[in-house]
Amino acid sequence: MKAWRVHELGEPRTALQLEEVPDPTAGPGQVLVKVLAAPANFPDVLLCWGEYQIKPPLPFTPGVELCGEVLAVGDGVTRFAVGDRVIGNPNLPGGGFAQLAVMDEANTFAAPSALDDAEASALSIGYQTSWFALHRRTQLKPGETLLVHAAAGGVGSAAVQLGKAAGAKVIGVVGGADKVEYCRRLGADLVIDRHTDDFVPLVKEFTGGRGADVVYDPVGGDAYAKSTKCIAFEGRILIIGFAGGTIPTPGLNHALIKNYSIIGLHWGLYKQYNQQAIADCHEELTRLADSGAITPLISERLSLADVADGIGRLGDGSTVGRLVFQP
Structure with a gap:
């Protein structure tokens, strides 16, 4: 072969x-x-x-x-x-x-x-990662605001679709006009081009000053640092990866003062500790695909x-x- x-x-x-x-x-x-x-x-x-x-x-x-x-x-x-x-x-x-x-x-x-x-x-990987992040590591609720970084990428695009399927309002952050259009096709309610706009004030404006309830971050670096400036009370920042090349050093005093959570996800560990959870996730993703709620673009x-x-x-x-x- x-x-x-x-x-x-x-x-x-x-x-x-x-x-x-x-x-x-x-x-x-x-x-x-x-x-x-x-x-x-x-x-x-x-x-x-x-x-x-x-x-x-x-x-x-x-x-x-x-x-x-x-x-x-x-x-x-x-x-x-x-x-x-x-x-x-x-x-x-x-x-x-x-x-x-x-x-x-x-x-x-x-x-x-x-x-x-x-x-x-x-x-498999993108949708499983995003489902575990949004529904197991945290519980995304209908009506909450989900901020997704790298929203035109593999895991980010899955998070956008799964966020919409869960009834959330979804903000996608991307880099470039062509990625803006792709993210809109995924169904995001607001798409921000980080090459031309600072997402922090736009997230605050979109949420009436509250901030994002859940941040989905596969990027790290500045994406994480700026997310802490527009996270809501009792918000949750999901650490998915560091595609930006810089691993953040969180200020835990800031998490305390603003009352938000920092949550890590290593999807591969479920193969070791809870294989049944992966099977259950696949069953739910199949149901969502069959209903038309999600389709990899x-x-x-x-x-x-x-x-x-x-x-x-x-x-x-x-x-x-x-x-x-x-x-």
């Missing part, structure tokens, strides 16, 4: 090499899938850089989620059969940017019939040959919305 592999860490455009490699096989408790679609995620950039929390041995194939068709099942697999269309997370070092991939049964779920292959492939559908450039553009911050590669 063909697969993109990293032999030496570095920038994705140079680190990724398309190679012919032996076909993988499904071991006990695993399924072998033909990759139908695999979206670009920021963790794929971090994997190439060697800065992700998981560091697979070299050489490895990135691609942390996919939609695929089951070609074979290993001993002990009971939930899937050959021909099933599934989504989930492949087993690194053999990621989804390949023609074939292997997944553990526990990390594999039925693809919602309401979504096509590209849409279904993007329903795919901005580019690319071929397998485009992986290196697409991941490189994601790392540069020049992409808009979700990029999906379809072998």
